[in-house]
Amino acid sequence: MKPAPFTYHSPSSVSEAVQLLTELENARVLAGGQSLVPMLNFRLASPDHLVDLGKIADLRGIREQGDEVVFGAMTRQRDIEFSSLITAKLPLMAEAVLQLGHRQTRNRGTIGGSLCHLDPSAELPTICMAMDAQLEVISPSGSRTIAMAEFAQGMMTTALAETEILTAIRIRPWTGRYGHAFIEFARRHGDFAIASAAILLDVDGNGGITRAVVALGGVGPVPLRVSAAEACLIGAKAGSEAFAAAAAECGKIDALEDPTYPAWYRQHLAKTLSGRALKLAHERAVAQAH
Amino acid sequence: MDTKRIRLTVNGKDYEREVESRVNLVDFIRHDLGLTGSHVGCEHGVCGACTVLVDGISMRGCLMFAAQADGARIETVEGLAVDGKLNTLQESFWDLHGLQCGYCTPGVLMSLTEMLREDLSPSEQKVREVLSGHLCRCTGYQNIVAAALEAAKRLRESGAKA
Numbered sequence: 001m002k003p004a005p006f007t008y009h010s011p012s013s014v015s016e017a018v019q020l021l022t023e024l025e026n027a028r029v030l031a032g033g034q035s036l037v038p039m040l041n042f043r044l045a046s047p048d049h050l051v052d053l054g055k056i057a058d059l060r061g062i063r064e065q066g067d068e069v070v071f072g073a074m075t076r077q078r079d080i081e082f083s084s085l086i087t088a089k090l091p092l093m094a095e096a097v098l099q100l101g102h103r104q105t106r107n108r109g110t111i112g113g114s115l116c117h118l119d120p121s122a123e124l125p126t127i128c129m130a131m132d133a134q135l136e137v138i139s140p141s142g143s144r145t146i147a148m149a150e151f152a153q154g155m156m157t158t159a160l161a162e163t164e165i166l167t168a169i170r171i172r173p174w175t176g177r178y179g180h181a182f183i184e185f186a187r188r189h190g191d192f193a194i195a196s197a198a199i200l201l202d203v204d205g206n207g208g209i210t211r212a213v214v215a216l217g218g219v220g221p222v223p224l225r226v227s228a229a230e231a232c233l234i235g236a237k238a239g240s241e242a243f244a245a246a247a248a249e250c251g252k253i254d255a256l257e258d259p260t261y262p263a264w265y266r267q268h269l270a271k272t273l274s275g276r277a278l279k280l281a282h283e284r285a286v287a288q289a290h
Numbered sequence: 291m292d293t294k295r296i297r298l299t300v301n302g303k304d305y306e307r308e309v310e311s312r313v314n315l316v317d318f319i320r321h322d323l324g325l326t327g328s329h330v331g332c333e334h335g336v337c338g339a340c341t342v343l344v345d346g347i348s349m350r351g352c353l354m355f356a357a358q359a360d361g362a363r364i365e366t367v368e369g370l371a372v373d374g375k376l377n378t379l380q381e382s383f384w385d386l387h388g389l390q391c392g393y394c395t396p397g398v399l400m401s402l403t404e405m406l407r408e409d410l411s412p413s414e415q416k417v418r419e420v421l422s423g424h425l426c427r428c429t430g431y432q433n434i435v436a437a438a439l440e441a442a443k444r445l446r447e448s449g450a451k452a
Contacts, residue, residue, distance in 0.1 A: 002312075002314070002333055003312045004312070005291065005292065005310075005311075005312055006292065006311060006312060007292040007311065008292060008294060008311035008312075008355065008357050010357075010358075033353050033354055033355075033358075034335060034350075034353055037314070037334075037335070037352070037353040037354070037355075038334035038335055038353065040312075041314075041333050041334050041352070042334065050311075052358060054358060078347070101423075102338070102422055102423030103348060103401065103404075103419065103420055103422075103423055104338060104341050104348045104349060104350055104401060104423040105335060105350065105353070105423065107347045107348055107349050108349045108350070108353065108354065188422070189419070189422045190422045190423065
């Protein structure tokens with residue numbers, strides 16, 4: 001037995017969960033537990049109360065609503081992995097989720113848990129940043145929507161208030177013929193990536209880039225959009241020259257540094273991975289057009 | 291001390307117990323139920339030794355609490371052999387030397403059981419992806435992969451279920 005003692009709560013509705021968070025001191029929300037439970041086991045976290053969202057059926061599931069795909073926050077990563085809707089509508093996410101941990105952790109880990117934990121190199125926050133996800137949160141005073149760019153405030157720090165719960169994630173898929181690519185580098189398959197690159201590229205009939213997204217995971221304290229790289233691409237002709245310029249911008253980011261990986265190494269990976277992902281996304285965009 | 295009363299099924303047998311909330315599932319299975327086949331390795335979800343099936347799906351026994359398994363159907367390595375006879379997957383491991391010290395084996399067998407129930411013709415790549423969630427420090431994985439593929443072949447030929 002590793003964690004410090006806590007009281008376990010298993011509310012059956014979102015309103016009950018929000019009520020508990022308001023009433024209880026030093027409470028933490030438990031989603032899939034694939035990050036929080038290790039922290040409890042190491043006693044890096046020692047809440048007095050755990051509010052488990054696992055029994056709230058409303059929070060689980062993927063559905064189409066208008067032109068958006070909506071994920072309940074407790075949708076398990078395996079539900080994304082095995083969803084034909086995600087394969088068809090959000091291929092970038094489908095590609096990333098297979099590199100997210102292992103089968104055994106995806107079976108329990110959730111999209112909402114990953115976003116709230118906000119590890120800088122986690123795959124789903126990087127995808128949500130790339131796709132401008134909108135996050136629905138609820139508190140006793142009502143609900144609000146937060147754009148992913150505002151949600152990710154700093155290293156493992158979100159815009160959630162203590163009494164707020166993330167309930168849903170809304171993503172508007174790109175339509176038409178575009179290319180996508182998610183490439184990450186980790187020492188072993190399934191490990192947290194050292195760095196990753198997520199690319200979306202829309203190319204017109206003349207080879208001109210009309211829309212471009214360049215997002216990086218693991219390079220900065222939160223997943224990043226590289227606007228300087230996107231500016232190199234939009235309006236340019238798709239090809240090695242534009243891709244090299246965009247990749248070079250990715251290599252200039254003020255990168256994280258830790259005892260294992262110096263900043264220059266992350267910058268090198270950012271440049272290399274974004275370059276490879278741009279090439280792959282372009283190939284896929286061209287293949288779509290034929 | 292915060293406790294919860296839980297009812298669950300483990301390897302087809304019903305149990306009802308009072309558990310302390312902070313006890314994880316694999317410790318509960320080992321200490322409260324006495325089923326010590328599931329092993330405890332890293333206790334933070336990296337090694338895979340504690341992997342069990344929860345409602346047919348592989349999960350880390352160290353990364354969920356017993357209290358969360360209320361109402362669940364759990365399967366552990368003790369549930370694989372029938373009447374003291376190893377099942378096809380276990381026999382394949384025996385025949386192809388798919389283990390040395392055996393510490394990781396109970397978790398590996400449960401993940402492969404999940405895989406073989408879905409797919410009796412897995413590629414080597416798929417086997418290796420499933421095994422990526424398990425650390426084995428003895429075998430170098432070669433014989434584990436070979437045993438998993440052999441088990442799939444034997445199950446295909448016999449028409450038996452994993």
